[in-house]
Amino acid sequence: MSRITTAGAFFALSLCLGAPFLGAQGVTPEEVIRQAEQSVYPDAFLMHASLQTLESRHVVSTMVMSVSYKRGVGSRIELLEPPRSRGIRFLQKEDALWLFNPQAGSDEAIRLSPRAAFQGSVFSNRDVGDPQFSLQYDMRITGTESLDHPQLGKVDVMLLEGTARSQTVAYSRVKLWVRPGDYLLLQAEYYAKSGLLFKRAVFSGIRELAGRERPTTISMVSFDQPARESIMTITSLSEKPDLPDSLFTLAALTR
Amino acid sequence: MKTFSRACLGALLLLFPASAAPAQSQMLFGSLELFCQDFVASSDPSLSSSIGLGAGSPLLVGQGQLDLHETLSFQQGMLSVADTAFWWQGTDGGALQNDLRQAYVSVTAAPALTIVIGKQRLSWGTGYAFFPGDKLNPPVNPQNRSEGFTGLSATLAPSSSVSISASVRVDTAFAGITQLPGLPYPTSTDPASAFPFLSAGIPASSSPPWLGLRYALYCEAFLGDLDLHAGATWEWQRVLRPTVDFSLDLLGFILDGAVAVELANSDLYPDASGGYSSPGFGTPFPLATIGIQRTESTDTGSVAATLEYLYDGTGYDASQESKFLNDFFSTLTPGGPAATAAFLSSAVGSAWFSSGEVIPALGRHYGALTLSGSVTGVFSASADLVVNLQDLSLALQAEVRLIRLEGIDIFTRAAWAWGPDNQTEFGSSPVPLAVSAGAAVHF
Numbered sequence: 001m002s003r004i005t006t007a008g009a010f011f012a013l014s015l016c017l018g019a020p021f022l023g024a025q026g027v028t029p030e031e032v033i034r035q036a037e038q039s040v041y042p043d044a045f046l047m048h049a050s051l052q053t054l055e056s057r058h059v060v061s062t063m064v065m066s067v068s069y070k071r072g073v074g075s076r077i078e079l080l081e082p083p084r085s086r087g088i089r090f091l092q093k094e095d096a097l098w099l100f101n102p103q104a105g106s107d108e109a110i111r112l113s114p115r116a117a118f119q120g121s122v123f124s125n126r127d128v129g130d131p132q133f134s135l136q137y138d139m140r141i142t143g144t145e146s147l148d149h150p151q152l153g154k155v156d157v158m159l160l161e162g163t164a165r166s167q168t169v170a171y172s173r174v175k176l177w178v179r180p181g182d183y184l185l186l187q188a189e190y191y192a193k194s195g196l197l198f199k200r201a202v203f204s205g206i207r208e209l210a211g212r213e214r215p216t217t218i219s220m221v222s223f224d225q226p227a228r229e230s231i232m233t234i235t236s237l238s239e240k241p242d243l244p245d246s247l248f249t250l251a252a253l254t255r
Numbered sequence: 256m257k258t259f260s261r262a263c264l265g266a267l268l269l270l271f272p273a274s275a276a277p278a279q280s281q282m283l284f285g286s287l288e289l290f291c292q293d294f295v296a297s298s299d300p301s302l303s304s305s306i307g308l309g310a311g312s313p314l315l316v317g318q319g320q321l322d323l324h325e326t327l328s329f330q331q332g333m334l335s336v337a338d339t340a341f342w343w344q345g346t347d348g349g350a351l352q353n354d355l356r357q358a359y360v361s362v363t364a365a366p367a368l369t370i371v372i373g374k375q376r377l378s379w380g381t382g383y384a385f386f387p388g389d390k391l392n393p394p395v396n397p398q399n400r401s402e403g404f405t406g407l408s409a410t411l412a413p414s415s416s417v418s419i420s421a422s423v424r425v426d427t428a429f430a431g432i433t434q435l436p437g438l439p440y441p442t443s444t445d446p447a448s449a450f451p452f453l454s455a456g457i458p459a460s461s462s463p464p465w466l467g468l469r470y471a472l473y474c475e476a477f478l479g480d481l482d483l484h485a486g487a488t489w490e491w492q493r494v495l496r497p498t499v500d501f502s503l504d505l506l507g508f509i510l511d512g513a514v515a516v517e518l519a520n521s522d523l524y525p526d527a528s529g530g531y532s533s534p535g536f537g538t539p540f541p542l543a544t545i546g547i548q549r550t551e552s553t554d555t556g557s558v559a560a561t562l563e564y565l566y567d568g569t570g571y572d573a574s575q576e577s578k579f580l581n582d583f584f585s586t587l588t589p590g591g592p593a594a595t596a597a598f599l600s601s602a603v604g605s606a607w608f609s610s611g612e613v614i615p616a617l618g619r620h621y622g623a624l625t626l627s628g629s630v631t632g633v634f635s636a637s638a639d640l641v642v643n644l645q646d647l648s649l650a651l652q653a654e655v656r657l658i659r660l661e662g663i664d665i666f667t668r669a670a671w672a673w674g675p676d677n678q679t680e681f682g683s684s685p686v687p688l689a690v691s692a693g694a695a696v697h698f
Contacts, residue, residue, distance in 0.1 A: 053631075060632055073415040083662040083697035086284035087324055094416055094477040095504060102324055102338060103286060103697070107401045108386065109378055110548075111482070113507045117552035120631040166479070167506065225554040245412040246369040250378040250475055251420050252410065255337060255361060255371065 029139040029160060035183035036160075036176060037132045040203065040215060042239040043071040048080075051128075053121045053230045061120055067128070068240070074248035075130055085119070091253040092130050095166065100254050109253050115170045122199065122220045122230035124170040133176070136169045137162030147177050149186050151204040155179055157186060171198060184213065197223055210237045279330060285323040290666075290693020292316050294686045299677050302685045318344040318691075332362040337375075338401050357403040367412045376403040377422055379473060381484060381502035381511045384623035384641070385565040387542035388498025388515040390488040391422055391471040404469075416477040421470075427490060428467030466491040480504045492536060495519040509548040516541050517569050524571070525578045540568040546623075558628040570619035573645055577678040579617065617680045620644035633659060641681075648674030648681035664695040 027035075041047070047067045053060050064081035074093035079085040084103075091098045092114065100109040114126040133139070139162045147157045160176040171190040178185055184206065190199040205217030216234040246252060293315050296303035300310040308314060320342040326335040337357035343350060359373025380386035393402045405426040412418045473486035480503055487497040498515035517540040523531040534540075546563030571579060622642045629635035638653040654668035670689045674682015681687075 080282075083284065084658065084664070086697065087282075095480045096477055096482050096502070102401075103284070103322070107376060107392070108380060108382075110383060111381065111502050111504070111509050111511070112550060113504060113509065115507060116550050117557070120552070120556065222554075228554055242366065244363050244366045244369070245415065246363065246367050246410055246418070248415075249410055249412055249418040249420075251408070251418065252369060254376065254378040255335065255357075255359070 029141050030134065032141060032158070032178060032183060033134045033137075033139045033160060033162070033176070036178045036185040037134060039182065039184045039212070040218075041069065041132070041237070042210060044239065044241045044243050045069050045210070046238050046240045046243070047234055048236045049232050049234045050081075051119075051121055051123070051230060051232050053228065056227045063119060065128075068243055068247060070240075070243045070245070070248065071132060072135070073243075073245050076248055076253065077128060079119070089253055090125070090128075091248060091250065092126065093248060097125050098250060098253060107254075109250055122222045122225065122228055123232065126170040127201075127220070128232075133162055133174060136166070137164055137174055139176075145177065147186060149204065150202060151206060152179075152186070155186065182213065185215065199223065205233070209234070210239050280328045281326070282328075283323070283325045284698060285321065286695050286697045288318075288320045288322075288693060288695040290318055290691045292318055292689055292691035295688040295690075297677070297685050297687055302677055302683065306685045308685070314686075316345045318342070318693075332360065332369075334360050338403075354402075356401050359403075364409075369410045371408045371410075372406075374403040374405050375408060376401060377408055377420055377471070377473065379484075379486070380498075380513060381482060381500040382513060382544055382546055382563060383511070383548060383561045383625065384546070384563045384639075385544040385621070386513070387544050387565060387567060388486065388488075388496060388500060388513050390494050390496045390517075391424060391469065391473075406469075418475050420473045422473075424469035424471070427469045427493075428464040462491070467493075469494060490519075493519060493521040495536070507549065510546070511548070511563075512543070512545045514541070514543050520569055522569055525575045542567050542569065556628065556630040556633075559626070561623070561625040563623045565621040565623070567619050567621070570645075571617050572619065576617045576646065576680060580678055580680075580683045583683075618643045618645040629658075633657070643674075643680045646674060646679035646682070648672070648679035648683075650681045662697045664697070665693075666695060667692040 045068075047069070048064070049067065050062060050064045052062045062082070063079055063085060066078050066080060067075060068077075069075040074091060077090040077092075079088040087102045089100045089102075091100075091109070095114065097112045097114045098109040099112050112125060114130070115124055117123070118125045118128045130136070139160050142159050142161050145157055145159050147155045149155050156179075157177040158180050160178060162174040162176065164172045172193040173191040173195075175189040175191070176185060177187040185203050187203065188201045189197055190201070192198045199220055199222045201218055201220045203215035203218055206213055206215050208214075209216060214234075214237070216237075218232045218234075220230045220232075222228055293313050295313050296306070296308035296311060298311045303310045303312070320340055322338070322340050323336065324338055326333055326337070335358065336355070337359065339353065339355045339358070341351055341353045343352065355374065357374050357376060359371050359375045361369060361371045364370050376392050379389040379392060391404065393404055404422075404424040406422060406424040408420055408422040410418055410420040467490065469488060469490040471486060471488040474484065476483045482502040484500040485498065487495070489495050495518040496515055497518075498513060500513040501511065503510045518538075519536040520538065520540050521533045521535065523533055526532045542565075544563060544565045546561060548559065548561040550557060550559040570576075620643070622640075622644055624640045625637065627635070627637035634655060634657050636653075636655045638651065640649060640651050642649040650670070650672045652668065652670045654666060657665040668691050672681040672684040672687040674680065677683050
């Protein structure tokens with residue numbers, strides 16, 4: 001913990017000394033965001049997670065899914081629960097999102113908009129299917145802040161802002177709160193094109209997972225649906241650098 | 256309907272537990288549907304009598320269907336009975352039948368190469384209702400909705416945004432496949448018995464079976480917002496169809512389109528002699544489709560709409576369509592309940608009365624409109640309309656599902672076909688209305 005505090009102090013000092021756009025050890029925003037997103041997910045992984053959506057604190061839906069992801073190649077999500085949705089699969093590749101539902105008797109995958117809500121949750125399809133910011137946003141470090149975190153309490157963090165590189169990205173701007181030292185991502189805010197704050201995600205449940213400390217709970221609230229909240233809980237995560245690229249094709253999605 | 260022997264399928268399913276031990280994961284899911292379906296015969300006596308029913312008379316049939324999907328995943332691939340159904344209906348005495356739609360072994364031969372052997376489908380096209388470039392997979396019909404072809408496919412992903420699939424379809428070499436313009440029915444039906452009036456037009460084949468193999472190459476490129484697909488299917492003297500498909504996300508509207516051309520059309524067309532014959536190799540028959548789709552999500556659910564148009568240059572014009580229908584019904588002999596049962600359980604009959612589900616068959620110009628919506632945890636509803644723009648006949652299918660109970664759906668659905676007269680595609684249905692209600696358990 002003292003290492004983190006020292007790093008935070010060094011980072012704050014570096015800001016005061018006129019190096020506002022460099023991180024704690026002189027790192028660039030791109031390096032910070034790469035470290036921050038790797039604090040949540042490795043570059044290639046297989047994950048099992050549950051996704052619960054609450055309405056006025058009452059659970060309205062629960063689903064369990066497996067997510068395979070390979071940076072720069074794509075992601076594939078398969079729903080395991082509830083039984084009605086079992087077998088539904090999604091392929092996110094570049095800016096395209098495809099869905100295949102074997103239980104619907106459909107023969108082909110259909111294309112969806114990545115910005116649409118993921119299965120009625122507060123998460124967008126892209127939040128789940130393409131969780132890395134560095135491929136979608138131009139990032140800059142804007143300052144430091146003290147964040148009140150539900151698990152860690154008061155934490156000194158660095159603040160990053162990202163601007164979307166393309167219109168198909170789910171949000172036009174994001175703000176990220178990252179703990180200096182280990183670059184743990186603790187909070188994110190997502191903004192609409194108009195500049196309005198749209199959603200907030202809080203990363204908590206920090207514990208050892210896949211070789212390092214990672215958040216295992218991501219709670220997302222939407223400010224245009226204030227009574228709704230979706231909570232993703234990662235139950236298992238393993239680094240899988242050998243995931244075959246051929247898994248992320250439409251041919252594989254429909255089989 | 257191609258049915259598999261029960262013993263054979265049972266043995267296949269029994270293999271799963273035996274091979275489950277070394278498997279990394281196993282997944283089994285599906286649904287059991289039990290429902291009653293009320294068919295209402297056409298008010299036109301010439302149509303209803305052809306299947307042994309009085310004009311406008313109803314026929315209540317109990318039906319059940321068990322759909323299973325099972326996959327065993329291993330380090331180097333998977334063994335999958337991807338889609339099989341056990342079903343029964345009252346009109347054929349309640350006998351249990353089964354339909355093995357897809358079952359295959361998939362091997363990851365290299366990180367970027369997957370080889371699939373068995374009965375399978377290959378994803379083809381970017382549309383929602385129409386896939387004019389797809390001559391590899393069997394056409395869709397209500398009972399063989401996701402029936403695969405038997406053969407071998409290899410999919411290579413040479414880069415992160417490109418994949419190439421090469422397939423060889425084997426069953427075309429051994430099954431006498433009679434083709435009509437886009438008709439879904441004859442693929443696994445003996446053409447001589449289903450369409451005896453066509454028999455004279457079917458060329459006698461003395462070719463060795465290997466000339467009946469069908470080959471396909473299909474490439475997908477993911478280019479940001481644009482997905483571009485291109486491919487071609489070829490079978491000696493029967494099919495040569497190159498195609499280009501695209502899908503584009505334009506501010507949340509998904510546009511799709513395809514252009515294809517058939518250069519070796521072996522479909523059967525009415526000819527000057529009063530019979531049927533194929534144009535054969537050389538004459539180009541263009542096909543094209545264009546569509547748009549939009550989904551809107553709210554805090555309580557979602558709504559989606561899809562609109563698509565198809566120009567099928569291989570289709571019949573109005574007079575050819577009328578002649579075919581006239582020939583078809585003149586071959587049906589008015590019969591009693593046995594004729595009704597035989598008709599309803601045949602692939603031809605099921606396609607006809609459930610025509611709301613059927614991708615269009617005979618004509619050249621079609622439109623499709625799909626509306627769907629859901630309120631999370633309460634209900635879902637959908638309506639699919641297909642219009643033959645040439646004769647203005649249409650088929651509508653609508654369904655409402657109550658989904659309040661965990662894993663159990665209560666549903667009702669209706670399929671309605673209509674046309675200006677009985678010489679039009681959907682107006683020719685002997686059973687133009689079918690209404691059903693039932694329940695489905697998902698597991």
